[in-house]
Amino acid sequence: xxxxxxxxxxxxxxxxxxxxxxxxxxxxxxxxxxxxxxxxxxxxxxxxxxxxxxxxxxxxxxxxxxxxxxxxxxxxxxxxxxxxxxxxxxxxxxxxxxxxxxxxxxxxxxxxxxxxxxxxxxxxxxxxxxxxxxxxxxxxxxxxxxxxxxxxxxxxxxxxxxxxxxxxxxxxxxxxxxxxxxxxxxxxxxxxxxxxxxxxxxxxxxxxxxxxxxxx
Numbered sequence: 503x504x505x506x507x508x509x510x511x512x513x514x515x516x517x518x519x520x521x522x523x524x525x526x527x528x529x530x531x532x533x534x535x536x537x538x539x540x541x542x543x544x545x546x547x548x549x550x551x552x553x554x555x556x557x558x559x560x561x562x563x564x565x566x567x568x569x570x571x572x573x574x575x576x577x578x579x580x581x582x583x584x585x586x587x588x589x590x591x592x593x594x595x596x597x598x599x600x601x602x603x604x605x606x607x608x609x610x611x612x613x614x615x616x617x618x619x620x621x622x623x624x625x626x627x628x629x630x631x632x633x634x635x636x637x638x639x640x641x642x643x644x645x646x647x648x649x650x651x652x653x654x655x656x657x658x659x660x661x662x663x664x665x666x667x668x669x670x671x672x673x674x675x676x677x678x679x680x681x682x683x684x685x686x687x688x689x690x691x692x693x694x695x696x697x698x699x700x701x702x703x704x705x706x707x708x709x710x711x712x713x714x715x716x717x718x
Contacts (some may be wrong), residue, residue: 505639529657544675547657548682555653556686557627558584558696563649564689566616566632567642570651573620574615574633582624584696591626598625601634610637613662628696646687654679 529546538546562581569577585591602620605612616633618645619625628649634646649701654676 510621521710529660530664532575533661533664539665540671543658543661543667544678547654547675548679550652550657551650551679551686553683555650559653559688560646560651560686561694561696562626562628563632563635564642566629567636567645568632569615570613574629575618576611578616578619578629580625581626581629581696585626594626595623597627600632600717601627605637610634612637642689643687646689647683647694650683650687654683692694 529538532546562577565577566574582591582595585594599620602612602617602625604610612630613633616625616630619643620630631649632645640648658667658672658676662669662672
């Protein structure tokens, strides 16, 4: 086992302080309103991987991984303008702030272009995650796999904390999703732009609800 593989396993853990632990990205409201249930949870996660992660996060992360300096700051700006949902834009920047804080605590040096974007309030998580994973010594493929697996594990972890799934069920469904994650974790084309409007989860994460456990 290589050092980068060990690091990827650590960084994909849902307990790693990446900044997204407090976010369900709409899953909490969807579960509460019956749009998702225990039986359809794995299908929800697969849909989010194929849409939100593959079309948006994957592209944003890959370019963040490759760029540096002013070009990286410009990419943060581009990603900011391509987020159609204001709530999602704000939460993404807040999750990014938490990742920057974790990087400082772990003494992981972030690119100056990323730090500049954070100072301007546009340090979006997906792009910052690419910068962070590069600084941790992963290659791009490993970074994409870590991101996709982290997204899936985070969603299942949220469902467990909400009492909607169990530990054994979660691990079984993650194993079933592994081939999909491997297929999706591919480098985007150089001219790809993040895109993706996911009506069900986007509307769910914007919907206000009292007694919420997660930020969205």
